[in-house]
Amino acid sequence: MSDSCFLQALGQRRSVPSLQLGEPAPDEATLLRMLSAAVRVPDHGKLVPFRFLRLQGEARHALGEYLARRSRERTPDASPAVVEKDRQRFSHAPLILTVIARLQDNPKVPEQEQLLTAGCVCFALLQAAQGFGFGAQWLTAWMAYDDGVARHLGLTGNERIVGFIHIGTPKLQVPERERPDPAGLLEDWRP
Numbered sequence: 759m760s761d762s763c764f765l766q767a768l769g770q771r772r773s774v775p776s777l778q779l780g781e782p783a784p785d786e787a788t789l790l791r792m793l794s795a796a797v798r799v800p801d802h803g804k805l806v807p808f809r810f811l812r813l814q815g816e817a818r819h820a821l822g823e824y825l826a827r828r829s830r831e832r833t834p835d836a837s838p839a840v841v842e843k844d845r846q847r848f849s850h851a852p853l854i855l856t857v858i859a860r861l862q863d864n865p866k867v868p869e870q871e872q873l874l875t876a877g878c879v880c881f882a883l884l885q886a887a888q889g890f891g892f893g894a895q896w897l898t899a900w901m902a903y904d905d906g907v908a909r910h911l912g913l914t915g916n917e918r919i920v921g922f923i924h925i926g927t928p929k930l931q932v933p934e935r936e937r938p939d940p941a942g943l944l945e946d947w948r949p
């Protein structure tokens with residue numbers, strides 16, 4: 759990829775809402791190439807403070823059934839529409855990669871940096887998915903922060919869900935949305 763293609767890709771990155779993601783998902787070889795891109799993140803101390811948990815096929819629907827139960831447990835007066843939304847959350851995109859931060863005690867690398875590295879992995883996955891012609895969206899919602907969900911997915915005590923990266927083939931071209939004006943965010947520090 760020439761520099762200009764690379765810069766063009768950076769300038770065109772956008773998410774595709776999970777509801778608009780359908781089959782096919784990346785095949786195994788493509789997925790591994792996407793993961794190779796995603797693991798090339800800045801990583802202080804080379805701790806590799808992340809791992810991936812793949813959700814695909816029937817496992818997505820089984821997780822949806824659990825989420826519906828958990829949703830009712832958390833909010834007994836949740837409306838049927840809310841519970842149904844939770845049941846369906848993982849049923850749209852054909853592939854969801856759960857990016858899990860593995861937090862380690864390290865005198866030089868605080869937890870925040872390890873979480874940031876795992877966040878970079880999420881962003882790199884979005885870029886890689888788009889680069890391979892797929893669409894992707896980084897979602898969290900309550901299920902990323904719920905202890906019951908974490909246990910259900912087999913996380914250990916030092917692990918955190920940083921994002922569910924929904925990946926598939928876009929069903930439509932997503933319109934551009936307004937972006938911040940970078941010049942307005944830039945200041946010079948003056949002593």
Ligand SMILES: Cc1cc2nc3c(=O)[nH]c(=O)nc-3n(C[C@H](O)[C@H](O)[C@H](O)COP(=O)(O)O)c2cc1C
Nearest residue numbers: 771772773774775895896897898899900920921935
């Ligand atoms: C950590 C994180 C969590 C997010 N969780 C959600 C979410 O639960 N629901 C949602 O609609 N968007 C969520 N988003 C926003 C989408 O990933 C995405 O940024 C948004 O759809 C706008 O698209 P864009 O990436 O093209 O700007 C989240 C973003 C981040 C960084």
